[in-house]
Amino acid sequence: MPTYNHIACVGLGLANACLINELRSMGFTGHISVLEKATAPDTHKRWCTWKPLPSMLRDIHANEWQAWTIKKRTEQHSLASVRHAYTEIKASDFWEVQLARLNSDPHTSIHYSTDIANYKKIKDLPLPQSAPLDLIIDSRSIQMANSQYQQQFVGWMIETRHASFDPESAQLMHFTEETDRIAFLYCLPYSETRALVEYTTFQFGAFSREQHTFALKTALNERYRLTDNQYTLLSKEAASLPMGSYPHPKPLSGYWPIGIRGGAIRGSSGYGLLSICEQAKRYADSILKGMARPKAPPVNHHLTQYLDRIFIRAIRKNPQLGQDCFLACARKLNSQQFVELMRGELSFASALKVIASMPTYTFLKALF
Ligand SMILES: Cc1cc2nc3c(=O)[nH]c(=O)nc-3n(C[C@H](O)[C@H](O)[C@H](O)COP(=O)(O)OP(=O)(O)OC[C@H]3O[C@@H](n4cnc5c(N)ncnc54)[C@H](O)[C@@H]3O)c2cc1C
The missing domain is CATH 3.30.70 (Alpha-Beta Plaits)
Structure with missing residues (x-):
């Protein structure tokens, strides 16, 4: 069974920040070297999703909207939920909290302006000699092919x-x-x-x-x-x-892809916050237990991933169908079911409701 005493995190973005947070809160005492090509984390973006937020994000300031709409021409659907408000976390607020934690952690070192073009480069870096590197967690973006x-x-x-x-x-x-x-x-x-x-x-x-x-x-x-x-x-x-059909690089042994690189992004919507937090938790758990990379699908649930795949297959042939599907869901699902769909946490009963709300004939025609 491997033991992980020294980990290198390539990229200081959402995924690796979540992973480090999870590792430390689960009691990981090993060394973490963070290698980031920029001079600081990107504080300009924002992440939105439906509440509840993962525990590590709950103490960060968030804006929220208790109602949201989906519209086409004169057809408008308004959904609302207090418990599942649509919530925005600004990256600037996120990094204020994360950097305070990371900078005061004696066993985490951050190397900015460190562009890792390939893994060989990591060997040349001034990482702690006393602790040889056991694992590389990689969140670098990958070049997209034009047709993806x-x-x-x-x-x-x-x-x-x-x-x-x-x-x-x-x-x-x-x-x-x-x-x-x-x-x-x-x-x-x-x-x-x-x-x-x-x-x-x-x-x-x-x-x-x-x-x-x-x-x-x-x-x-x-x-x-x-x-x-x-x-x-x-x-x-x-x-x-x-989005979903992206061919993610095959992970090598000792190198775990994480975040978007690790496929933790919804194929149907492009939302990644919740699946990235979930993936970070699973990775942290495996590292603590000295286990291999978790094989579970990065997007939260098998059922969600399966429906996302069918959706992408259908809209490849008929892009118009994509709009019809979102409108049909907003028309026929209640707020709770809609949130389950968007959070990637569909119960079996809600999945049946989603399938039943699809424009069946057009959908089947696009699939076969
Ligand atoms: C503008 C924007 C808005 C988004 N909004 C939402 C949203 O509202 N809700 C939602 O659920 N999802 C959203 N997403 C999707 C997803 O949640 C985010 O992209 C998320 O930040 C992905 O996390 P990550 O760690 O995989 O990648 P990133 O956060 O992009 O982190 C990757 C890090 O790797 C570094 N890096 C890249 N190449 C190298 C290299 N060669 N060497 C060293 N470091 C390198 C980068 O500089 C970066 O810091 C959004 C994405 C973007 C781009």
Whole structure:
């Protein structure tokens, strides 16, 4: 049975931060060397999900919306839950807490500006000689092939001159008329005049950042009647993320992929926060027990993973179906069932309800 006394974590992002947290809270006393290519963690993004949050995130400040909507043209569905509010954790708040912990941990050393192009490079680093390296946990991003199923978005934090948003309700998906990809406007309203608005697409292959920006401006104009001179742009964000069908690199012995690299991201939605926290917990448990890498699916439940795979297979042939599926779920599921679906924690009964709410004929036609 292996014992892990010295671990290298490649990348200081969400996944490795969660792992280190779990390891220390479970009593791991070995050395942890963190190797991060940037000069500091990325504090600009935010992570959203439905409550309850994993225990390690509960003492971090979070914004929440107790109602959320899904919309296409005149069809709008509003769902609400106090217990399962839609919650946002800002990376800046997350890292304030995490870095305070990491920097005061005498057995964790962080090496910034350390770009690990390949594992051989790790041998040349000034890591503690007294403790040879037993395991490498790798969270580096991997180059996506152009045809892979991916999520892309461009988001703007804006301040408008006049009241434009309903701060009580987050807009999860306001679908556009595009038929060759899933495309929607996402809006997190912080007040009547301030919101994060994002134009998001799910598709096989890339759609350029310029096209996203153009679509975002058009949507602001068409949906909120906001022209350029009616708002101030406060900050921008943009990202491309792999979704379910992504061929993850085969893990070598002694090297465990984690986070997005480890496949812990939902194929149907691109949400990763909960599955990454769950994966970190499982990895920490195996490390403490001196076991091999856990083989359980990184996305929380087998059932969820299975449904996500079918969903991706169907929308490959008929992208329009993706919008119909989300709308059908919002129409037919209650808030509790919808949250179970989005959190990846479907009970068998709720899974049957999800399947029953799908546009069956179109779905089967796309599958076979
Ligand atoms: C902008 C954005 C918003 C998101 N929003 C949500 C959300 O609202 N809800 C949700 O559930 N999920 C969300 N996700 C998906 C997912 O939860 C996040 O991407 C999450 O941060 C993934 O964690 P990770 O540790 O796998 O990767 P990251 O957090 O990206 O960490 C990887 C780290 O590895 C470092 N690195 C990369 N290459 C090297 C190298 N060669 N050598 C050393 N270090 C390297 C990077 O600098 C980075 O610090 C979002 C993703 C993005 C990009």
